[in-house]
Amino acid sequence: MKKITYNNIGIDVYKHTCKNGLDVYLVPDKRVRSFFATLNVKYGSDILKFKLNDKIIKIPVGSAHFLEHKMFEQENGITPFDFYSSLGIECNASTNNKKTDYIFSGSSSFYESLEYLLDYVQAPYFTDENVLKEKGIIKQEILMYEDDPGQKLYDCSLYNTYFKNPVKYSVGGKVSDIMKITKEDLYNIYNAFYQPKNMFLVVTGNIDVKKTIKLIEENQGKKKFDDNKVEIIDEEEPIEVKNRYEEILDNVAISKFAINIKIRVKELKENVPIYSRYLSFFLETVLGTTSKLKEELTNKGLITYNLSSEIVEAGDYSSIVIMGETDKYEETIQYIMDALKNQKFSQKEFDLNKKLLKSHYVYTSDSIYSINSFIVGQIIIRGKINEKVYLDVDKMNKVEYNYVMSQVDFNNYGVVVIKPKTKK
């Protein structure tokens, strides 16, 4: 067991690797009585093709999320919902494009809850009947998201940007995708990715480190896992944007647009692992709340308060996705693209961004929930935790920034617009 201290933000992490390869990160926090545990699988909707013991497996879109639902099925008929409810513990699970997590939180019965978490996620029980039953439920979940214009815009923007990278598909898939999923698909995924060495556990809150590690080791020691050979198959993604423009008519009152700038980051990632932090600086300064651009757009009556941006990481590529709401979208998009290309960044603004990032880390360290997801995020995105994040901010500089920005081609973008059905 190793103790790792995050500089300046007062987080102590105890890291332990079990004999079977399961990594455990414990962050005791005696300020509170509660605890929060997440069992994370390094598998999300971004993997659709892989080799399992030399056999090539292709699975339908939406399978990762479907499997997450089905982990709640247990052979003895008692579901995790039943078990945790009887203890007054909250439990849940979620899937995104990079990981799947199974979580619980509460303030009593910690050891029982933890043991059960490890047991149910490591005991799949998929049958034709229970897979069929879930299709009705997940169908309603998908339809709910399809009625959300913001979600639809975002999904469509990624779909239009990429040719082959699975990030183009929404995490849950479409209703027609999930209808194809079988229990064999789920077992293939499970056998390939739900292995201890491809998973990690993060627990934050009021816990005892030694007792917790002991419980986990004993629990894992009792179980046997197959040593499957797994290889993820990526398909080569072209640099171009697949579909540069699309207009969709929908139930909206005001038009909405998404700009998706596609960036090849394969080499950039190796040279500047924290490149996305520089991209965030750029976005915050050029079109964030205190940008000149935001002020001009509002003064001209082009947008009001709904202008947002985010970075989506997708293997060898990343996307900058900018979304906004306005009926004058053509003029607005032109304005934004011109500003992005002609960005100027003063040292003062650069330093303000650093100050903000440090404040952000302090806020993050203030709750057992945000600490947990912060650690999970580091492991999923960068492969390991980095206790020097706060100090690393001081090392950020304009030279690296300029290099990162030189790798962005502001002409390589696509646009999606959702327009009201009733208006012209």
Next chain:
Amino acid sequence: MNKSVHLIKDKRFKKNIIKINFRRETNRSEMTKLNFLTHLLLLSSKKYQTEREILYHAKELYDISEEAFVNIYGKTTILSFRFTFLQEQYTEKGNTSKVMDFINELLFNPNVKNGRFDKKTFELAKNEVIDEIKTFDENKGAYSQLKMLEYMDPDSPAAIKVVGSLKEIEKITPKNLYDFYLEVFNKSIIDTFAFGDVEENDLSFLKGKGTKKKLDYNYSSKTREPKKYIEHDSINQSRLVIGYNLVDLTIKEAEYALQVYLHILGISPSSKLFVNVREKESLCYSISANARYLNSIMTINAGIDAINFDRTVDLINKQVEDMKKGKFEIKDIEAAKLSIKTSYQDVLENPYTIINSYESTSYIGYDSIKKRIKEIDKVTLEDVKKVAGKIKLNTIFLLEGKKK
């Protein structure tokens, strides 16, 4: 000593929160103006003439966040401003005092000339409010919920659209809005909740502001024979919302037995609604029951396929009837109590919910969370059955989408 300042000293966390509430009687015709103020006051002040200047300064104060919102609690409406910022030890000496100046500036030194709000700020805020009102209906869940409440009782405070209306906005001018601001800032009950490491002196700028009067909260709608309403929309998923009256429920019942009732019926994933409508019949993904005691209303919401409307309603009715008949066990009650205690413990460990609990104790007279954790254990099966008997079906509403 200013009695309207509630200091919540708590050094477990790294942040401070200051929430300033302006409480007044709920009045439908004021909602648009109140919402307007939540936008306008954060867009400029005498010292910071533009939103960009305000937000730039907020960043310099180690990313203080400022929020403004309006909430209706039955017959009382609260306009709130909430500021979250890091404790001084995580910033620099003098930061807290600068934060207080900033809050004072935004709220009490607005950009006003000749008795009216600055024209440019006014127009920017107006555009924001118009967009907010126009896009409100894009959220089909919120739209359906409000529609059901309107059908149930159009006079209920619960049926008021908090964002306001386009008709009202055209009547608002920089002059009459400023007059309204003066009215709200002088004639409301003003109180402040300060959480974290904040001293009474820090808040001296709030001294002597506001007025004192008594406010009521509880509103009850009349019961009636249940009615069904269906509206059509070209959405993919149909939204079902069912409204019930809570008849003569006491505050103690609302705090205790009703909470247990809701857990068993439709809050937890082992609830009757979740198990019988979702897990056994695959009719929906989301389904839940909620209550608003101050409006004497319970609602059940579900997203379904239109073709399953009748079947879903029958199943939901059966669950509510089973609750009345007492078809649940002691173990369900015990599990519900444990869940409720867990969620209360969570409330005690989150600065925002700690403030909310102080508000509901001081405004409505609810027991403190610590007391509730103890008292919830006293709820019996008979108590829950009695509450179940006070819940009467009023309205079934379906926003019917495509049949799939």
